[in-house]
Amino acid sequence: MHIPSDDAPFQGGTPRNGSPTVGSNTAESTAAESPTGESPMGESTMGGFSTAGATDGGGPGASGGPGENPGAGEGAGAGEGLGAGEGLGAGEGLGAGGADLGRLVATVERLRREVVEARRAADERALVELAKGILVERLGCGPAQAAEQLASLAARAGVSRLELATDIINQSAHDGISATTTQQPQSPGPEASRPHLGTGVVPGEVARPHATETALDAIPPVSPQATGSTLDAVSGVSPQAAETTLAAVSPVRLRAAESAALDASDTQTVARSVLEHAVAPLGATAVAVWAAGPGGSLSLAGYAGFPDEEARRWRHVPPGAVTAAGRTLTERRTIWHAGTGLPSIGRQIAGGGRVTAPMTVAGRVLGVLEICWPQALPSAIARPPRIERQIDALAELCAHTLDAPFEPFEPTRTTRQTGPFESAGATRQPRATESTGRTRPTGPTAPTTPAAPTAPTGPTASAASAGSARSAESAGAEIVDLADTLADPALVLRAHLDARGELVDFRIEHANSLLSDGNRPYPLEAGRLLLEAYPAAAGGLFARIEDVLATGRPFRAERMPLGLSATGVADVGITRHADNVLLVWRDHDEDARLAGLLEHAQRLGRIGGFEENAVTGKITWNAQLYALYGLSPGDPPIPLERLRDHAHRDDEIAVGRFLRTVLHHRRVAATAFRLRRPDGVARHMRVVAEPVFGPDGQLMAIRGAYQDISSQHWTEVALSVTRDQLAHTEQQSAERNRLALQLQHAIMPPSHGTMDSFGLHIAVRYRPAQKEHLVGGDWYDAVALPSDQVLLSVGDVAGHGVEAATGMVILRNALRGLATTGAGPAELMTWLNLVAHHLADRMTATAICGLYDPPTRVLRWARAGHLPPILLREAEGSELPMIKGPLLGAFTDAHYEEGRFQLQARDTLLLYTDGLIERRDHNLRHAQDRLLDIATRGGASLDHRLDDLLIHCNSDTDDDTCLIGVHLR
Amino acid sequence: MPALTLAHQRLSGVMVISVSGELDATNRAQLETYLRGIRPGHGARLVFDLSQVPFMDSSGLHVLLMCTTDCLKNGGTVHLAGVQPLPARLFEITGVLAHVPVHDTLEEAITTATERSI
Secondary structure, eight states: OOOOGGGOTTSTTSOOTTOSBOOHHHHHHHHHHHHHHHHHHHHHTHHHHHHHHHHHOSOHHHHHHHHHOOHHHHHHHHHHHHTHHHHHHHHHHHTTSOHHHHHHHHHHHHHHHHHHHHHHHHHHHHHHHHHHHHHHHHHOOOHHHHHHHHHHHHHHHTSOHHHHHHHHHHHHHOSHHHHHHHTOSSOOSSOOOOTTSSSOOOOOSOOOOOSBOSGGGGSOOOOHHHHGGGGGGGGGOOTTTTOOSSOOOOHHHHHHHHHHHHHOSSHHHHHHHIIIIIIGGGTOOEEEEEEEOGGGOEEEEEEESSOHHHHHHTSEEOTTOOOHHHHHHHHTSOEEEOSSOSOOTTTTTTOSOEEEEEEEETTEEEEEEEEEOSSOOOOTTTSOHHHHHHHHHHHHHHHHHHOGGGGGGOTTOGGGTTOGGGOOTTTSOOGGGTSSOSOOSSOOOOOOSOOOOOOSSOHHHHHHHHHHHHHHHHHHHHHHHHHHHOSSOEEEEEEEEOTTSOEEEEEEEEEOGGGSSSOOSSOOOTTSBHHHHOGGGGGTHHHHHHHHHHHOOOEEEEEEEOTTSTTSEEEEEEEEETTEEEEEEEEOOHHHHHHHHHHHHHHHHTEEEEEEETTTOOEEEOHHHHHHHTOOTTSOOOOGGGGGGGBOGGGHHHHHHHHIIIIISOOOEEEEEEEEOTTSOEEEEEEEEEEEEOTTSOEEEEEEEEEEOHHHHHHHHHHHHHHHHHHHHHHHHHHHHHHHHHHHHHHSOSSOOEEEETTEEEEEEEEOOSSGGGOEEEEEEEEEOTTSOEEEEEEEEEEEHHHHHHHHHHHHHHHHHHHTTTOOHHHHHHHHHHIIIIISSSOOEEEEEEEEETTTTEEEEEEEBSOOOEEEETTEEEEOOOOSOOOBTTOTTOOOOEEEEEOOTTOEEEEEOGGGTOOSSSOHHHHHHHHHHHHTSOOSSHHHHHHHHHHHOOOOSOOOEEEEEEEEO | OOOOEEEEEEOSSOEEEEEESOBSTTTHHHHHHHHHHHOOOTTOEEEEEEEEOOOBOHHHHHHHHHHHHHHHHTTOEEEEESOOHHHHHHHHHHTGGGTSOEESSHHHHHHHHHHHHO
């Protein structure tokens, strides 16, 4: 049965891009030859595989394959040497030439066919031997009988011995490759039973082994017709049913690939084998096998389908470089890459789809298998799951070629000593060329030792377990030593695999002494399985360990919930050491941490705690309380009820009330007091205490805390003093300013006070400074004296504020008092000068003092440094003469001249202070002239005149202004 | 508050105090403090250079006069020099001119102060 290649583009049968293929004629002819070439090989190699099995106790495949049968590797080497692709190319290119060329082509073709045959034979031989080994074990017979049995079974079933061998191995192995055949979606129905073999294994969908040079092409397709009764149900597998874009590889192919891989002398050969046997039929054109190195680096351990130059470029991928394979290494999963994905080997060349699969052995990701297609891959939906399983199985297969445990199986062979990790394909000669039997076409391999019963497990599992068992001895001792030197609990774990080599648990290899003290919640004893001893590990810890084992990346976490920890929270570290995993953790003692936190808080807050056991009488103080009391921690603590003895006398009442509340009324209470310490230091303390009651309501304890509030107290005191002072100053300042104003107002009401008597109309104006603090010492006065004269005065005490106002009051009242003596103005001014000089503190003032005699209308006046009055007469304004007289308070020897002026009816006299005219930008003369101008304007009344003056005299200093107008009727 | 620029200089037997700026209620305290800091001492002969004082109010005059009073009490003298028109008018009105010698130029004031002391 042929599946048309057009329906399965990914099949190897579709030649593309010059991939090595042969014509269908060749394939058919090889197929025809295959049954005959098979049998002698099978007979003769019967004992060969059994030898290794007996020696190592490992699986037959693992031992017999690589050990004694270099066939696949050599075959590959030979194939390479002849260059299948080249040969084909030559054939095609020269085919149109002459007869010589034709002969040459034929020769090349024959040689190529021989190589293919040799390789196929070697691969097949291994499979057949495996199957015979299984039969030996199952049937308890010898190798010869097993071979006989195999042959007769095959004959009865109507299949080739190779087919049957594959079935037997699949049935026996239960590994990933078996899964790809048994779990396929298109299960062909009822399983056919085969003699002596229990449940028969139904071959999967029969892939079309169309026209590749792989060894299995020689095998005729196992069609339902061919397999007869055993496979009649496979009739469901039709071209229609197989209309998937990716056709699966037949189990025979996978087994052959496995056999070749295990047999291969180095990874380079493995890569080639994988490509040729397994994935080329899927349409893949290149394979790379990456070995994982330290820190997540990748080394190209083997490749096929890539140019050597490209392989050299990609020999090493450093850690952190993001590549397709690197991503799989990091994520530990198979990734199907789209056409335009991450950089990787051959990206420019292949450019199509590729898949990277982790190569995992015993839980460790040893490397990555990368398979490339020339064209984009179908989406995940269109991809049959079986393909994915096959890829994974191939990856696992490749992993075994990298896995170190394979080394010890052949310690005597020097070519093996280099180790798989060093055999980077690009830089190393294929081992096949080193071997002797370079071209061993169909020759049987001589058995050296008789067969022995083999383990029931599959080849991969047995190899892995055997390997890890051995490495445990070397690496185990050191890691156990390390674990024992750690100051934290530590476990040494080892992967525990099931029969199929799958990681199912971790064996506790060692638990250090910190875990064997018996106080642990879990029985972490050496020899136990982790999940059995500590089932909760499945909740995440297991995955962490698994990841560390797989990738080698250490894991570290702080404050991670961990049931193993005595406190439930721990700092956890997981590292891989060879095959062992070291799990170490440090218990995170939350209580201790909180206690430390509390202690610091108490120290910073100067808080000391105490508890007095009411039952036992025991008093417990913490260290901070001793420090607060100025006691040493060894001293006897002071009972609460004795607190009064240590408190300041003035605080005894407060302390007594506090004690009574706590001890007698048994309620929580607090108080502040001054503590008299033994060292004489007084501290301001706050104490708070509460009773603690038992279940029956009886007093169990008194507990509480002291806080040293001294610094706080004094800070508060200092603050409050400052605050008071500030407030006082502010208040005082405001009050003083208000006082000055009040004085002014009290003495000189700002209202339009007028006086009409003695034939005089007197009006006054006082305009205080706009800014309150500049309120000064201006005054005016108009009062009738006992002598029936009228005293007129204006004055201006230098300065501002309350001092000036006070001085104003002094001078004004002094002048009033002095004036009652009947003395003349000059004499009054002399006295007033003395008053200013002696009675007031460093005061200077200017003033005008006038005595008006109503009957005579004579004004006698004196001037003390003040501006002379202005006379308005007949719309003319004039200043009275600047008679002699210095300002008050400056000179003790001051002499004042008396002026005398005859006034007339309707005269107006203006007395004023300099606030009215003072300007900085004009000279005073000019300002006075301006004043005269305004004053002489025809004002309707005296009040209007004064208002006009206040409004229009443009003084620019914010000074007090006094204005007094006297109009004679 | 316009600040005063104040400086003083000791010449032979005379201390020259230079005041620069409008001298009024807002900065009288500055001058007071400055003069206290100088502490003229017994018998000091002071010359106030007022050529840079375009304006002076009664507060400023008060400070000058108090300083003068103190100086005279201690047997010293005070001379004013370079008095500008507005302060001069103030001195005239207040009768200061009759009690404190005022000179047109600083040289004259210094010369006079020196002569008087001899």
